[in-house]
Amino acid sequence: MRTITTFCLLLSISFLTAQSKKKQDKNAIKKMCGCYEVTFNFAETFNYSKDENYKPSKNKVSKGLEWAGLVEDSKNKISIQHILQVGNPAKPMIVKHWRQDWIYQNTDFYMYDGDNNWTFTKKDKKDVKKQWTQKVYQVDDSPRYEGSGSWVHVDGKSYWENTTTAPLPRREYTKRSDYNITLRGNRQEITDFGWVHDQDNSKIIREAGKDDIILAKEKGYNVYKKVADSKCKAAQDWWIAKNDKWQKVRDKWEEVYSRSQDLTLVAKVDNKPLYKHLFTDKKMEEEEMSEIIESFVKK
Numbered sequence: 001m002r003t004i005t006t007f008c009l010l011l012s013i014s015f016l017t018a019q020s021k022k023k024q025d026k027n028a029i030k031k032m033c034g035c036y037e038v039t040f041n042f043a044e045t046f047n048y049s050k051d052e053n054y055k056p057s058k059n060k061v062s063k064g065l066e067w068a069g070l071v072e073d074s075k076n077k078i079s080i081q082h083i084l085q086v087g088n089p090a091k092p093m094i095v096k097h098w099r100q101d102w103i104y105q106n107t108d109f110y111m112y113d114g115d116n117n118w119t120f121t122k123k124d125k126k127d128v129k130k131q132w133t134q135k136v137y138q139v140d141d142s143p144r145y146e147g148s149g150s151w152v153h154v155d156g157k158s159y160w161e162n163t164t165t166a167p168l169p170r171r172e173y174t175k176r177s178d179y180n181i182t183l184r185g186n187r188q189e190i191t192d193f194g195w196v197h198d199q200d201n202s203k204i205i206r207e208a209g210k211d212d213i214i215l216a217k218e219k220g221y222n223v224y225k226k227v228a229d230s231k232c233k234a235a236q237d238w239w240i241a242k243n244d245k246w247q248k249v250r251d252k253w254e255e256v257y258s259r260s261q262d263l264t265l266v267a268k269v270d271n272k273p274l275y276k277h278l279f280t281d282k283k284m285e286e287e288e289m290s291e292i293i294e295s296f297v298k299k
Helices: 002-030 229-257 274-278 286-295
Strands: 034-047 060-073 077-086 093-104 108-112 117-122 132-137 143-149 151-154 157-166 181-190 194-205 213-227
Touching: 002 060, 002 077, 002 093, 002 151, 002 157, 034 229, 060 093, 060 213, 060 229, 077 229, 093 229, 108 143, 108 157, 132 157, 143 157, 229 286, 274 286
Parallel strands: none
Antiparallel strands: 034 060, 034 213, 060 077, 077 093, 093 132, 108 117, 132 143, 151 157, 157 181, 181 194, 194 213
């Protein structure tokens, strides 16, 4: 009898510890919400090209205000939408930016494989136990990259790490065509001033039937410094006004992802990328919006 009682007690302690850890994880993730002065820093560090005329990418530094708003906060999912606020503070320009969804013990993945193709992969539950998947989406809510890992809370630090494949960032694909995959080493760390997105990336050449070739390495260091939420009021107001529209877009994409099959997207329809179809003030019915997104899904 004593053995059974001890076992039950240990089980209860284990459950409470897991719940406490999960709560810590969720609190860390939600600390990425708010208004931030952001500095984006990228520098190519090493190159392995055999071409003597190879030119590395120029260092890239840019700044702006970014509002990170909580879209969903449920038992096993947290969704955060990022909105850029740039230009004249009195009359700023608002740009819908990336979105990050965090899902607890997620098993369904869309892994980027180059050429606008994402391979659907299902992992075993034991491989993602107590882990969080970060799913990152483009400005039009189409897929970008995702990966799973454990949040770590130790020595006063809270951070999450993962390495995964991704499309080229805008700063690169508009200028480079000599590689087709970014292998992203991501580290999100919560700090006393906000948070940091620390990246160690590889520029990969991937061809069918061949081993990947590393063309170059890149360091990214994006600093999010917390400021008063009032500084991002224009972005907040814009998102409140536009959220219904983008909820419909998210719902359509969820329907696409729920098919649980490989996904290939076409780059342009009617000579325009998807975001240009969706970034319009013209009122669109849900059916029209769905048809536009579906037109980019390669059959």
